[in-house]
Amino acid sequence: MSAGFAEAALEVxxxxxxxxxxxxLAKYPNxxxxxxxxxxxxxxxxxxVTDEGMRDVARLVGITPAQVLAxxxxxxxxxxxxxxxxxxxxxxxxxxxxxxxxxxxxEVRDRLGVELNEVTSDGRFMLxxxxxxATCDGAPSGQINYEDVYHLTTDxxxxxxxxxxxxxxxxxxxxxxxxxxxxxxxxxxxxxxGLTALGEATARTxxxxxxxxxxxxxxxxxxxxxxxxxxxxxxxxxxxxxxxEMGAPEAEGEQPGDATGGSEAAAPGNRPGHPGSTExxxx
Ligand code: FES
Numbered sequence: 001m002s003a004g005f006a007e008a009a010l011e012v013x014x015x016x017x018x019x020x021x022x023x024x025l026a027k028y029p030n031x032x033x034x035x036x037x038x039x040x041x042x043x044x045x046x047x048x049v050t051d052e053g054m055r056d057v058a059r060l061v062g063i064t065p066a067q068v069l070a071x072x073x074x075x076x077x078x079x080x081x082x083x084x085x086x087x088x089x090x091x092x093x094x095x096x097x098x099x100x101x102x103x104x105x106x107e108v109r110d111r112l113g114v115e116l117n118e119v120t121s122d123g124r125f126m127l128x129x130x131x132x133x134a135t136c137d138g139a140p141s142g143q144i145n146y147e148d149v150y151h152l153t154t155d156x157x158x159x160x161x162x163x164x165x166x167x168x169x170x171x172x173x174x175x176x177x178x179x180x181x182x183x184x185x186x187x188x189x190x191x192x193x194g195l196t197a198l199g200e201a202t203a204r205t206x207x208x209x210x211x212x213x214x215x216x217x218x219x220x221x222x223x224x225x226x227x228x229x230x231x232x233x234x235x236x237x238x239x240x241x242x243x244x245e246m247g248a249p250e251a252e253g254e255q256p257g258d259a260t261g262g263s264e265a266a267a268p269g270n271r272p273g274h275p276g277s278t279e280x281x282x283x
Pocket of ligand 1: 095131134
């Protein structure tokens with residue numbers, strides 16, 4: 001990846017974060033597949049998905065900012081305006097409503113002194129409603145930064161908020177400490193990029209699962225709509241045949257997930273007109 005490109009054009013994804021972006025891009029045969037994790041990376045830096053962050057993602061991936069916005073705006077976990085450190089989501093669907101969720105939401109809103117989707121004056125908390133969280137057995141149910149909390153009352157919600165304000169650890173029903181939006185956004189962004197200091201892929205998922213060969217780093221799926229004059233990519237069958245065995249490298253000298261090894265053209269994340277890209281990857 002060309003440092004010159006980054007320094008000249010990027011506003012948010014620079015320095016160490018640009019290296020993180022490179023790792024994310026290296027996971028995918030098609031750069032635009034990295035849009036969502038890159039947006040989580042922006043959110044981990046700026047607290048939400050800013051316009052300049054979306055422009056950076058567009059530049060790195062090679063699509064327009066409008067296309068990035070069209071993708072990012074579909075997902076409620078990617079916020080396009082400040083959301084504070086902690087998002088309190090309270091379910092308003094049928095089971096929770098039957099058990100008092102509407103009154104609970106109104107009372108928490110009043111105690112926080114904000115409207116829904118507004119951040120508190122200290123910049124730390126935002127209250128939002130949610131549809132069924134699939135935790136109806138814990139109704140009235142909610143989440144704080146997407147960690148489940150059950151059997152909510154107004155006092156219980158406010159106690160958790162005050163504890164977080166004091167810097168104390170608050171845990172979800174599964175015993176996980178509730179972390180800030182920036183922390184969980186970074187985890188979301190970097191999932192599956194488990195790289196050693198040598199740059200080799202060590203785990204493709206958070207759980208360390210071994211993925212099938214057509215999902216392995218470096219695998220090139222068949223792409224439809226190949227531009228005229230471009231050399232076609234191998235399809236699944238051809239790639240499996242050339243690899244010789246499940247999960248084998250595509251070509252001599254190339255290691256799956258190794259963004260530094262193998263042919264330059266086949267290196268994961270290479271893109272036309274972008275840092276480290278070659279015309280070979282223009283498909
Ligand atoms: S209705 Fe609230 S969690 Fe299902």
